[in-house]
Each structure stands twice: as structure tokens, then as C-alpha cells.
Amino acid sequence: MQLDFTTFSLPLFATATETADSSLVLAAVLLSMVVIYLASKVGGELSNRFGLPPVLGELVAGVVVGISVLHLLVFPEGGADSxxxxxxxxxQTTGGLNPAAADAVFKTQSEVISVLSELGVIILLFEIGLESNIKDLVAVGVQASVVAVVGVVVPFTAGTVGLMAFFGIPAVPAIFAGAALTATSIGITSKVLSELGRLNSKEGQIILGAAVIDDVLGIIVLAVVASLAKEGSVDVGKVIYLIISASSFLVGAIVLGNVFSNTFVAIAKKLKTRGGLVIPALIFAFVMAYFAAAIQLEAILGSFAAGLVLDETDERVELQKQVLPIADILVPIFFVTVGAKTDLGVLNPAIPSNQEGLVMAVFLIIIAILGKVVTGFSVFGQPQINxxxxxxxxxxxGEVGLVFLGIGSSIGILSKPLEAAIIMMVILTTFIAPPLLRLVFPEPTTATAIQEMLLDNSSGKSLVIESPDSQDDK
Incomplete structure (x- = not known):
């Protein structure tokens, strides 16, 4: 039977504008997906060849196909049009797209890709939650909290004061830029740690816990600054609400893990049709993501919490295997899209309007890097930790910094130079972290390497030394 794709209507997107042809929207989305998958695969493979985390290659490939180079994947929020x-x-050349309708198709196609990108990061954080362990996170909870607080206070204070003192930036825009410095992209960091095999190390657990707390603190800071920018005063009630809701949500997720895990396993065992394990898990992840978004937190925090809860179940290993191919499909969309939305044009010093922004960018980048690096030295009671x-x-x-920038731009409190400086800070910190993580985390010694070192040539026998992980597996 031959399928006619024109019969598959997209009423949700077609109603967004009367001139958007649903079949052409579908065609545009399909072409965009081809570009995304080709870019992610080529970028990831090349990055891996050079001994760098594949996620860095996906980000760079996104830049190449995006607004900065090839203009294959562009988005209207960056000022682009059809x-x-x-x-x-x-x-328009091959599909009969009317130039008058091109803008409508372009906007709708961009919305679809952006939604898929958001879904990708939700799945990524769910996968990371499954790979993490509640007990390990709780064990480093105090240290992660200290790291998160230092990682918010130091860059926020240094950035705000520095912009006001050295560049004469008014208080409200300076505070907003300082708030953008507090963000940490849990998606990018956790992906790199997972690729390096360090996610469950002591350092990885502190980073992950601190990044989650950092996200919560960042949301609260953003709410305070946005209220200050819009109304000239801070809505204390809203701030208290965010603090209580964020704390209750995270604590509730941990408590839920002890109660829900057995129930989930019992339900999954009764389902005999295809997807009997992964579909209920995704339902739970999306419900948790919805609740997080509904109480004005990030949806990714909800999916991460869902992963932590299901990590406590006996079906964890099988669930990880079933989620992996779903992540392989959706997660690259997120990383390529982040790269595609990155406009490197703001780095061009030949443009006069960029020159002031470049100077401020250098300042913000220094604060952004040093303000987070010092957080590691706030860890206590761990003499051997990295x-x-x-x-x-x-x-x-990463994407968290772009959220801050987007809100600041929509409010209209950021000057063009300051906006360009924040963009450059987000770009550099996003792209520099993956290779730096590779450098600061030495390659672990494998059991195979130890065996080769202790090979007894005289007897012709090797001394077999099993790693702790292999012993645990047995």
C-alpha cells in the first residue's frame, strides 16, 4: 500500500497560521531531521577520532549547519526568516512552496524542531537519572549544596559589581547579566561525564547534585531579577513560593523513590504487550516533567527526578537498555539545535557594535570560568577528590544561559553590546567545558592494562587481577 504523506494533516500546526501547508511543514521537518542526524553523526565521529567527547562534535556540527555557517537549520528567535x-x-525550488507562505511554514517547522529538542533534553535527563543513584547523591548532598551556592554567589556578585564598576552598566541590566553567570548546563555536563565513564564517581555525583541545585537556585534568581526588571521591585511572595516548591519537589522525589519503586515493578510485570516496561516509565517521566513545569521549575528537573526514582527498581538495568535507543534518536536533536542557534557573528571585531561587547565578553568569560572553577575548592572532607x-x-x-538571555532580551533591559557579551560567554563556556573535562579527568587504569604489566614471561602465565566492578558483576 502506498502512503500519501499529504493525507497526514497537522491540525495543531496548521491552525497556527492559515497559509501553512501541512504537507510542506512535514517535508521541512523531515529535511531538518536529515540535516540534524547527519550533522550529529559526522560531528560525533570526528570528535571521537580526536579523543574528544562526541557531544562536543555534535555542538560544533550544529554551529556548522546553523545560522553561523551553512544556514541549513535556523530559527526565528535568532532574527532569521524563511x-x-x-x-x-x-x-521553494523543488516542492512548490509559495514564497508568500514560506514564512508560515518556516515558523511552524522551527516550532516542531524546538519541541523535539526540548523532548530530547527531557529524555537525556531521564536517562542520566537512571544512571545515577539517590543514595550516592544524598551522600554528597551537603557538599553539592555548598558547591552550588558558591557557584551562584561568586559569579553573580563578581559579574554584577564588575559590570557596574568597570563598564558603567546600570544596576538592573548588570544584575541580569550577573544572574546569567550563575547558570550551569546539567544536560551538557552530565552527557560528557557519562561518555567519560565518570558519572558515578564521587566527583561526578557532586557535579550532578550541584548542577541540579544550581538550576533550582538559578530559577529563583531569574524570578527575582525578572520581577525587578519588570516592576522595579521584587515579588517576595513569588520568591518564597519558588523556594518552597523547589525544595518540596526534590525532597518529594527522593521519598517517592522508596514508595513507588515496588509498585512500578509490579505494574510492569503484569503488562505483556510490547513496551511493557519502557512506556510506563516514560509516562512517569513525562508526568514528573509536567509537574516540575507546572510549579514554575524546569521540566528537565522532573524527568531527572523520575530517573532517580526508577533507578531504585529491580528493572533498572533493563530499563536503561530500552531507553537508550530512544535517547539515541531524540538527544542529538537537542545538542545540534543548541549549536545551530549559536550566532558566531557576534565575535566579529570588524563590526563596530561588537567591539564594546567583545571587551565586556572577555570580562564575563573570565568571571564565568573562574567563578565556577573555585566551586571545586569549596569541597570539604575529601582529601583525595579531584x-x-x-x-x-x-x-x-549552554541552554540554561540562553534561557536567561532570552528572557532578558524579551524584557528589553539589555543593550546590544551587553547582549552580545552574554552570548559570547554562553558560547565559549559551552564549548570549552567538554575538552577541559577530558583533560582534568585522567584515563582510568583498566584491568587489562594491569594484567599486561604483571605478565609473568618466565612461567608463561599471566596474573589475572579483577577489577572491583567485575567482582561485583559476579
Missing amino acids: SNSLIMTFL RLAIGVGMIPR
Whole structure:
């Protein structure tokens, strides 16, 4: 049976504008997905060849196909329109897309890709939650809290005061820029740690816990600064609400893990059809993500909490295997999209309006890096821990920094130079963290290498030394 794709209507997106042809929207989305997957695979493979985390290659590939270079994947929030998109041009040439309707198709296609990107990061954090352990996170809870608080207070204070003192920036824009410095991209850092096999190390657990707390603190800071910018005063009631709701949500997720795990396993065992384990798990993850978003937290915190809860179940290993291919499909969309939205044009010093921004960017980048690196040295009672790795793991701002920037731009309190400086800070901290993490985390010694070192040539026998992990597996 031949399928006619024109029969698959997209009423949700078609109603967004009367001129958007649903079949052409579908065609544009499909072409965008081809670009995303090709970019992620080529970028990831090349990055891996050079001994760098594949996620860095995906980010760089996103930059190449995005607004900065090839203009294959562009988005209207960056100021682009259909004339800037090579995919729209291609559809006009080959698909009969009317130039008058191109803008409507472009906007709808961009919305679809952005939604898929958000879904990708939700799945990523759910996967990371499954790979983590509540007990380990609780064990480093105090230290992670200290790291998070230092990682918020130091860059926020230094950035705000420095912008006011050295550049004469008014108080409210300076405070907003300082708030953007507090962010930490849990998605990027956790992905790199997972690729390095360090997610469950002591350093990895502190970074992960601190990044979660940092996200919560960042949301509270953002709410305070946004209220100050809009109304000239802070809504104390809203701030108290955010603090209580964030704390209750995270604590409730931990408590839920002890209650829900057995119930989940019992339900999953009764389901005999395809997807009997992974579908209920995704339902739970999406419900938790919804609740987090509903109480004005980030949806990714909800999916991460859901992963932590299900990590306590007996079906954890099998669930990880079933979630992995879903993550392989959706997560690359997120990283390539982050790169595609990055406009490197703000780095061009030949443009006069960029010159002031470049100077401020250098200042913000220094504060952004040092303000997070010092957090590792706030860890106490762990003489053998890699403090530099903890600080470096907190550096990337990624999508969280872009959220701060987007809100600041929408309010209209940021000047063009300051906006460009924040963009450059987000870009550099996002791209520098993955290779730095590779440098500060030495390669672990494998059991195979130890066996080769202790090979007894005289007897022709090797001394077999099993790693603790292999003994645990047995």
C-alpha cells in the first residue's frame, strides 16, 4: 500500500497560521531531521577520532549547519526568516512552496524542531537519572549544596559589581547579566561525564547534585531579577513560593523513590504487550516533567527526578537498555539545535557594535570560568577528590544561559553590546567545558592494562587481577 504523506494533516500546526501547508511543514521537518542526524553523526565521529567527547562534535556540527555557517537549520528567535533558511529555499525550488507562505511554514517547522529538542533534553535527563543513584547523591548532598551556592554567589556578585564598576552598566541590566553567570548546563555536563565513564564517581555525583541545585537556585534568581526588571521591585511572595516548591519537589522525589519503586515493578510485570516496561516509565517521566513545569521549575528537573526514582527498581538495568535507543534518536536533536542557534557573528571585531561587547565578553568569560572553577575548592572532607574537575564540570552555561538571555532580551533591559557579551560567554563556556573535562579527568587504569604489566614471561602465565566492578558483576 502506498502512503500519501499529504493525507497526514497537522491540525495543531496548521491552525497556527492559515497559509501553512501541512504537507510542506512535514517535508521541512523531515529535511531538518536529515540535516540534524547527519550533522550529529559526522560531528560525533570526528570528535571521537580526536579523543574528544562526541557531544562536543555534535555542538560544533550544529554551529556548522546553523545560522553561523551553512544556514541549513535556523530559527526565528535568532532574527532569521524563511529567506535565511536553505531548506526553505530548497522547498521553494523543488516542492512548490509559495514564497508568500514560506514564512508560515518556516515558523511552524522551527516550532516542531524546538519541541523535539526540548523532548530530547527531557529524555537525556531521564536517562542520566537512571544512571545515577539517590543514595550516592544524598551522600554528597551537603557538599553539592555548598558547591552550588558558591557557584551562584561568586559569579553573580563578581559579574554584577564588575559590570557596574568597570563598564558603567546600570544596576538592573548588570544584575541580569550577573544572574546569567550563575547558570550551569546539567544536560551538557552530565552527557560528557557519562561518555567519560565518570558519572558515578564521587566527583561526578557532586557535579550532578550541584548542577541540579544550581538550576533550582538559578530559577529563583531569574524570578527575582525578572520581577525587578519588570516592576522595579521584587515579588517576595513569588520568591518564597519558588523556594518552597523547589525544595518540596526534590525532597518529594527522593521519598517517592522508596514508595513507588515496588509498585512500578509490579505494574510492569503484569503488562505483556510490547513496551511493557519502557512506556510506563516514560509516562512517569513525562508526568514528573509536567509537574516540575507546572510549579514554575524546569521540566528537565522532573524527568531527572523520575530517573532517580526508577533507578531504585529491580528493572533498572533493563530499563536503561530500552531507553537508550530512544535517547539515541531524540538527544542529538537537542545538542545540534543548541549549536545551530549559536550566532558566531557576534565575535566579529570588524563590526563596530561588537567591539564594546567583545571587551565586556572577555570580562564575563573570565568571571564565568573562574567563578565556577573555585566551586571545586569549596569541597570539604575529601582529601583525595579531584577539585579542579568539579569546578570545570560546573562551567558550561549552554541552554540554561540562553534561557536567561532570552528572557532578558524579551524584557528589553539589555543593550546590544551587553547582549552580545552574554552570548559570547554562553558560547565559549559551552564549548570549552567538554575538552577541559577530558583533560582534568585522567584515563582510568583498566584491568587489562594491569594484567599486561604483571605478565609473568618466565612461567608463561599471566596474573589475572579483577577489577572491583567485575567482582561485583559476579
